[in-house]
Amino acid sequence: MAWHPWAVTAFWAVGALAVIAIACRIGFRLAQRLTQGKPLWNTAFDYAEEPARLLLSAMALQAVLQSAPNDLAWMNGARHFTLVLMIGALTWMALRVVAAVSRIVVLANPSDIADNLHARRIQTQTRVLARTSMTFIVLFGVAAALMTFPSVRQIGTGLLASAGLAGLVVGFAAKPLLGNMLAGLQIALTQPIRLDDVVIVEGEFGRIEEITGSYVVSRLWDERRLIVPLQWFIENPFQNWTRTSAQILGSVFLWVDYATPLDPLRAELRRLCEADANWDHRVCGLQVTDASERAIQLRCLVSSADAGMNWDLRCAVREGMLAFVGNAYPHCLPRLRAELDAGAVSTPPDPGRGAVAVGAKPS
DSSP, rough: OOOHHHHHHHHHHHHHHHHHHHHHHHHHHHHHHHHHTHHHHHHHHHHHHHHHHHHHHHHHHHHHHHHSTSSSHHHHHHHHHHHHHHHHHHHHHHHHHHHHHHHHEEEEEOOOSSSSSHHHHHHHHHHHHHHHHHHHHHHHHHHHHHHSSHHHHHHHHHHHHTOOOHHHHHHHHHHHHHHHHHHHHHHHOOOSTTTTTTEEEEEEEEEEEEOSSSEEEEEEESSSEEEEHHHHHHHHOOOOOOSSSSEEEEEEEEOOOOOOHHHHHHHHHHEEEEEOOOOOOSSEHHHHHHHHSSSSSEEEEEESHHHHHHHHHHHHHHHHHHHHHHHHOGGGGGOOOOOOTTOOOOOOOOTTTTTOOOOOOOO
């Protein structure tokens, strides 16, 4: 009894898929054993296993269908479906490879260490470039899949031939997307910001929590999230407190009386800093920075390893210095002075004539 050609094709397709499944299972098990104890290689195999199975299966199906008779019903459709499946699997494979490389780089450069400036720089470049690459891979994959359909290819050719106003509209609509993509590449290369950088954006203090392909997430001090487009960081000025180092100086201002002795205050400031673990032993000074008709302004300048520690140190210094002045020199707190003329006589107001100013001679 002669078998139907489709039955023969299906038999060989099932056999090819079975061989691919067995080969992939054996191959990946062997690769995992050979790379045991190597987390970087294990990460690469974990990311690539599923898309590799799909790609090899699609290639096997395509090989079987290409060897089948061309006059079989639905053969062209089956071959076209398998081709689109191969393009999709190849696109998925490329995305997983980029994700694996990004993950391997992050694992090789951990940021949970004391001096993580280099690690944050590498992680920022890797994540931004990976997301940008994934965007282009998806665009190329979709374009390649659509080009396999003759009707879509003709429509695309017609649109390209009659670009005109449509091209201007599409270009204008894609301007924010393209601008953010180019801004992402520029940020990855020049790095005005990095992950975990301390920044002040739109007057808000926060840390860079995430950098995506189109926006940046800043975690504010009160646990809110500020979402800023990538292009904003290229076109607008902002403060980056950890651009080259996390070390920072902080000021505490006090207003005291002119009679305040400064040497005891300097000694107390030194004592407060040395007793606080947030001080990094770099800067501890007290200076007179302003004077008015009522009091003088003192600036306590202190340093810390990062902004968070400096904030706690400044609060402790402010509290300690106020307590010291209030206990040791209470008369040196700011006061309002008034000078009275001893020869001036206060005249009680006359209900019939109204009040008379102090020191003025009634007429």
